[in-house]
Amino acid sequence: MKSPWRTAMIGAPVLALLFVFFVLPYGEMVAMSFRAPASGAPYGDAWTLANYGKVIGDPFFLEVLSRTLALGALITGLTLALSYPIAMHLARVSDRWHVVFYAFVVSPLLVGVLVRNFGWMIVVSFQGPLNQLLLSLGVIDHPLRLLFNVSIVVVALVHVFVPFMVLPIANALRAVEPALYDASASLGARSWETFFRVTLPLSLPGVLAGVILVFVLSISAFVTPVLLGGQTVMMMSIMIIQQLIGVFAWPFGAALAISMSVTSIAIIVALTLIARPLTRRTARWS
């Protein structure tokens, strides 16, 4: 029944598509980063290491890279802090209400990032709800200019990434045996002890998955910093796209993109190695 030919034919279209339009393009990007720049064309024929020399040698690019990574860490931390209570609630909510709260978390995911950013633009605009609220409370006496700075970019990105963090943590929490909570309580643990010694350790695999996902997404974010940061927030992705589309320096843009990817992969590997002993301890229980 399982003839190898039939199996190969079923797999061929997907493998071909991914090889040609996914694997080869990434290879092309690596190759591009070693190309020489040219004038009048996106890239030249010669090969060179100069693009990486330019990335490492210029303090400006290193500064943008480190600022992007720091911003990514901040956004990931804030997202985790907001997502954990939602995930705990989502994992424990009764079946009847489950659909509603699940829809609350998932529906922002289904609406494009651009729309959600636009929502924040309206919220913080001069005549927007936030300024109106602060004015009516008497906290301020004239509308504040809240758009086009780092803070609103961080708020909007945290908003975009909360569902990505909530879902893996909620899944990890849902897999926990409820009996463990009862056991902890009946052994005399207070609720905060149960949280720190049962709930939190058992959710660590989900936390790690969410943290990695959100960190990767936040350092590669493009629309939000452009739209809400105006000219004030420079991040790696904006700089890369300026090189590619603005000045047509494809080899240098590719070198920037690969430097960013390598740095973020190194951080993720380090994070996973640090978290491994912690997650291994809890693996026996889930």
Added chain:
Amino acid sequence: MRGPFHYLAGLGLALLYGFLLLPLVVVALASFSGGEVLRFPPEGFSLKWYARFFANDSFLAALMLSLRLALISAVAVSVLATLAALFYRQLPWRWREPFRVLVLMPLLLPEILTAIGLLFFLYRVGLGSSALGLQIGHIVVTLPFAFLSVLASLQQIEPALEEASASLGAGPLATFGRVVWPLIRPGIFTGALFAFIVSFDMFTMSFLLKPVGGNTLPLAVFDYLKYDFDPMAAAAATLSVGFALVVVVLVEKTVGLRRAF
């Protein structure tokens, strides 16, 4: 236990869910504004911004391109994802995980990197700035969503069902058509819907690969927002919110309906 702390926690949760929904609600409210500028609370109710949206040629052309991209992606990706999921099940155990990771790669890697690679590659093979190139990019990125959905429904099928079908004399094609296909159809449908919505909202890929003179709706809204800040953009954005709501309801209904049997 149910002291003031309980109510405080409830208030905190309400604030968190409010934070999630606030921008969506605000966009939708703004699009029905009767005034000439975006302000809160909106001045009266009207549909005039929708009328202006549908009378605007560049928005309308962008909407058409986005719909076409999303529709073709949804159809192409349902076929590809179904084949990929069937292939996954026929693979020997040790090859399954590597194959799954390969198909999910476009979801795991940042869209901006995939788009940059495709920008270079498509230029090299002569498809730079073409509608076909953009379509291919949308298919690559939406494939993992459909694959996850089809695979989930395929893995719920009892292997005994297919064995029974085979032992009753049905060939592989008959078994697929009469046993597997009816059972995974909701999964394929859900996957196609996700692919549609992800393609319809895709920004970075479209930004880098956009064909000459062709704007997708998110790109058109983006361009518009850079210069104008009025409820017309909100009307365009609310269409996207509306699509998302329709998808939520459809998924809930189909998967729910199937579960009843």
